Amino acid sequence: MQSILIIAPNWIGDAVMTQPLLASLKKKYPDSHIDVLASTWVAPIYRACSEVNQVIEAKFEHQQLQWNLRKQIAAELKAKKYQACFVLPNSFKSAIIPWLANIPFRIGYRGEMRFGLINLALDNPSKMNRPPMVEHYLALSQLLKEETSPFNAVTPQLNVSLSAKQVVLNKLQTSNIKSDSIYVLCPGAEYGPSKRWPTEYFATLASRLVSENPNNQVILLGSKGDDIFGQQILAQVDQNSCIHNWCGSTTLDEAIALIGMSKAVISNDSGLMHIAAALKVPQVAIFGSSDPAHTPPLSNQAKVIWLDLPCSPCHKRECPLGHLRCLNDILPEQVFATLNTFNE
Template sequence: MKYLIVGPSWVGDMVMAQTLFIAIKQQHPDAIIDVLAPAWSLPIIERMPEVRRGIDIPLGHGKLGLSARYQLGKSLRQEKYTHAITLPNSFKSALVPFWANIKHRIGWRGEMRYGLLNDIRKLDKSQYPLMVERFIALAYPEGAELPKPLPIPALQVNHNTVHKVLRQYSLHTDMPILALCPGAEFGPSKQWPAGYYAEVARSLAEQGWQVWLFGSAKDKAVTSEIKGCLPDSLQHHCHNMAGETSLADAIDLLSYASAVVSNDSGLMHIAAALSRPLVAVYGSTSPDHTPPMNKNSATLFLNLECSPCYQRECPLGHMNCLKQLSPDMVLAAIFHLTRHSEEHLKIQWAKEGGDLH
């Protein structure tokens, strides 16, 4: 069996899509899986052992590009894929599998896609509340019971490559690493206050941790604000890499984190798929739909009367769903997740003549 998967357009969704690839391999170990996706997502796909290769779709987000899609579909006919699964719900996402003459074309009903898909399914959101359930269900016949437990994303990193990345950014791993991911592409209603991140950073830096700040170029202002809140004596323990690292480098560096604090974002799902101790902070969205899937994570969500609102900006103007979620709550969650690993660190460092405060 040979699958072409049309992947999603968001970082977190692409990470969660690995659950589908795992589900296919659980049923058909010899299946070949290729993923059609934007070029930015290829570093994620390359770290999924279930996938043979990622195929760049040379179109910007939201562009119809009928001619380009037709030419791509036509070029893929020689691959003789037996199955296509289309994860986005858009009309245009179903075009390439159709033009590639793939016999079985599977997906949720979404926009008008009759004919483009020939195994088209109506989504019952109450039956599949989790995004990963909606992905995994497409690996099985309609109505089939999903596996228990659900497969979870698990990205793999090449440690030889990671060592090169550490040297590239002049980083070391001889102190515990707190990774902070304070950005959120969706909007400010998903962003825990920068001052709260700074309090967490200062508290752990005072205990002998170093702080690594991650994000895109758009997040440079907030990461700079967080670093600027630290006293001069702790500045050298804080490394602001927002806008500096490629996605591939960020994945490799996050694999070394002793703990991660993140908004509901793509980097949150990457940290979870790397099985890092993770505190995920939710405001306008809900962990009932897209939670981190790793077991060593804590989701903090106040579940106020006004949340989740799923708005880019707080419609009430107060942001209480995030402002009332205190740094002490995050610090307590970090301690709970890392207390065993810290004991291990103390023992290791004592053997090596070191000290962990």
């Protein structure tokens, strides 16, 4: 197998969890050329994967078919004569391009009515019995070749781009932030409020970290959409303290670099959590309505806090019971104490 195309998922966390599939393909086919077709917002994840030769960025929009764009990309990819394509999203539209590009092996889950578009398929896992996402993606590699590999030792790995690291170092210098004791706090989670630990708790934790040691710096990291949470946290802490809101002011490549140089990351169950795990940075991951057995941070440096209430995991975006105890009952002291276990 000389040339393989991957159609990337559309969520950052899912993208991180596809890296073991890439590593497994590279191991099976060491001379293969692996390219990834990715939307602009997940492309940086694949630029941080050493197995990938080329990341092809496309301006896909959520919930849009964009037929002309897909036809145009398929025509360009056809010339590259890929031998196999792994279609990782489950949507019908994601399977159109490899079919139009005449890629002989089109591999994926059956997904949404994709008969014919996908010609090497696994059945969709049942919602009640979903395997962890890394295993879910890895299972597809077996369709290409009759070979099994042990899944349990496989975890995603990302590399930090040197140019992004230099940009971050420049930004830190401009903001007069020393790079040797940075705690990254990630208050966002795109899925919804039932995955977001309260901002007042993040504020308390941030204040505790900077009061504990005058060298500590806290950087709040997230997307533009998370800036509101960054602002809420800043409004609740001492304005002269070493707490900085970088939500919305980094690219994803820079966010990866910043996480890579941090002392620890504290986050919700989010894409940035998976990035910290793939970089093997010490981290505390706070889970609310989701299930850490399904999407855990895959790192021996990760500690998960999950209360496992009788109502958990409900997988709802907002708490159907109105109290959000799965997150409100996780107090900043518990997170701080968990963080301190890294020093023991």
